[in-house]
Amino acid sequence: MMNLTAYGLWCKFKSLSERDRLAIESIVCRKKKLTVDELIQHMKKKGITFDIVNEDEAKHFLQEHNYYFKLAAYRANYAKYPHGNLRGKYINLDFAYLRELSTIDMYLRYVILKMCLDIEHQLKVMFLKDVETNSDEDGYSLVEDFDRDKSIRSKFLRQASSSYAQDLIQKHQILLDFPIWAFCELISFGDFIKLYKFYIRRHPKRKTLPKFNLLYPIRNLRNAAAHSNCLIYKLSTHMGNTTSDIGKIVSNIPTLTVSSREKYLKILPIHDFAVLLYWYSSYVTSEGLLQSRKKELYSLFFHRMRTHKEYFSGNKYIQNSYIFCIRLIQYFFRKY
Numbered sequence: 001m002m003n004l005t006a007y008g009l010w011c012k013f014k015s016l017s018e019r020d021r022l023a024i025e026s027i028v029c030r031k032k033k034l035t036v037d038e039l040i041q042h043m044k045k046k047g048i049t050f051d052i053v054n055e056d057e058a059k060h061f062l063q064e065h066n067y068y069f070k071l072a073a074y075r076a077n078y079a080k081y082p083h084g085n086l087r088g089k090y091i092n093l094d095f096a097y098l099r100e101l102s103t104i105d106m107y108l109r110y111v112i113l114k115m116c117l118d119i120e121h122q123l124k125v126m127f128l129k130d131v132e133t134n135s136d137e138d139g140y141s142l143v144e145d146f147d148r149d150k151s152i153r154s155k156f157l158r159q160a161s162s163s164y165a166q167d168l169i170q171k172h173q174i175l176l177d178f179p180i181w182a183f184c185e186l187i188s189f190g191d192f193i194k195l196y197k198f199y200i201r202r203h204p205k206r207k208t209l210p211k212f213n214l215l216y217p218i219r220n221l222r223n224a225a226a227h228s229n230c231l232i233y234k235l236s237t238h239m240g241n242t243t244s245d246i247g248k249i250v251s252n253i254p255t256l257t258v259s260s261r262e263k264y265l266k267i268l269p270i271h272d273f274a275v276l277l278y279w280y281s282s283y284v285t286s287e288g289l290l291q292s293r294k295k296e297l298y299s300l301f302f303h304r305m306r307t308h309k310e311y312f313s314g315n316k317y318i319q320n321s322y323i324f325c326i327r328l329i330q331y332f333f334r335k336y
Contacts, residue, residue, distance in 0.1 A: 039068045047080070047089025052096035052311075066102055074101040076234045077317055097311045101318075104305055105232045109225040111296050112273070115280050116222035118293070120189050122284050123215075127196055130208050131180055139179045146198050147183075150176055156186050190219055210283055214245055217272040218279060231269045235317040238266040246275050253331045256324070264324045274328050281332040294333040301326055 034042060036059050044050070050058055062068055078093045131137050147153055153176040160169040165186055172178045184192060197212040224231060250261050265271050284290060305322065312318045 034068075036062050036068075043072075043095065045089075046075075047086065047091070047093060048075075048098070049094045052094050053099060058095045058099075061099055066099075070228075070230065071098050071102050073230045073233055074098045074105075077101070077232070077236065077315065079236075092314050094311075096308075100308050100311055101232055104300075105230060107300050107304060108231055109228065111293070111300060112221060112231070112276065113225040114296075115276055115293055116189075116218060116225065118284055118286075118289055119218060119276075119279055120192070120222075122286075123196070124184050124192065126209060126283070127199070128181055128184060130206065131199070134203065134206065136203065137180075139181070140177065142180050142195075142199065142202075143178055143183045145202075146195050152187060152191055153178055153183075189222060193219055210279070211245070214275050214279055217246075217275040221269075221272040221276055232318075233269065235267055235270075235321045237268075238263075239268050239271070246271065246278060249278050250274055250328070253327060255327045255331070260320075260324060264321060267321065270321060270324060273325060277328050277332040281336075287336070290333070290336045294329075294336050297329050297333065301329060 039062065040050075040055055040058055053061070062071070075090065075093065075098065078090050078097075081087050081089050081091060131139065131142065143153075156169050156178075157173055157176075160166055160173065168182055168185060172182060178186070184195075187195065193212065193215045196209075196215065200206075200209060200212055221231075223229075247261065247265060250256065250265060251258075253261075265274060280293065281290070301322075312322075
């Protein structure tokens with residue numbers, strides 16, 4: 001039974017704000033810094049084997065090519081023994097599998113980032129063309145109305161000394177009177193999506209631009225890839241409701257069953273990847289880019305990812321997610 005002192009501390013803890021509780025929990029749960037040798041021993045205690053890659057090779061990889069925190073994230077794709085002597089240890093997980101997943105994930109981020117940059121460029125081309133042909137816009141009032149407090153334009157000035165667009169910023173810095181074409185050149189992709197949404201709602205009768213709701217998953221995927229976040233991560237974890245639009249679009253793919261669509265579109269990286277493929281194949285107009293990205297995707301998914309396919313033969317989460325993504329790629333790039 002909890003003594004009075006402990007109970008009093010617990011009550012005090014519970015009365016704190018959520019932010020303060022999380023801060024205390026973070027400090028209490030701090031983990032000891034481990035050496036590479038200690039990390040390898042820690043992995044062995046967790047059930048990770050070193051049968052394919054020996055401990056010396058693993059040590060070299062962790063010291064020269066990757067780091068433990070990132071590599072360990074891929075463990076989330078593997079189940080643990082639920083009970084018995086091995087309870088809490090990973091089932092059939094060798095260090096080689098984690099190394100291979102980290103390498104594949106790196107190549108996947110490279111392709112995704114290029115596709116996201118292509119989309120950002122294409123979207124700006126389409127947007128500026130629409131503004132240009134819109135007689136209700138003069139090229140300046142849209143910026144003024146969107147950035148009323150000048151917070152975005154003021155941010156340009158703070159970045160001017162190190163910006164590659166320094167000349168463009170200095171040209172308009174006195175009055176912060178940026179035309180829309182210069183403004184679009186300087187804002188982040190996240191701010192551009194907000195501007196895009198603002199413009200569409202400002203001119204609801206104009207139906208020439210794609211909807212903005214599917215741009216958020218692309219932004220999230222772009223940020224994750226640009227910051228080297230793990231993408232092949234928690235393939236067994238389902239998020240909440242999916243974006244209804246992509247669900248309807250993917251329902252047209254004859255090689256995907258209703259149950260597989262409902263299941264795998266609830267996995268965040270697969271959902272966002274599906275949106276990326278749809279948007280790219282639907283709105284990027286350059287035949288050269290479409291063919292180039294298709295070639296890169298096919299090279300990655302049909303060749304590089306299969307190099308050590310035996311590593312993942314016993315992991316249904318990875319196998320089934322891979323098959324689902326293959327069918328997405330084949331469908332959306334079938335014309336190119």
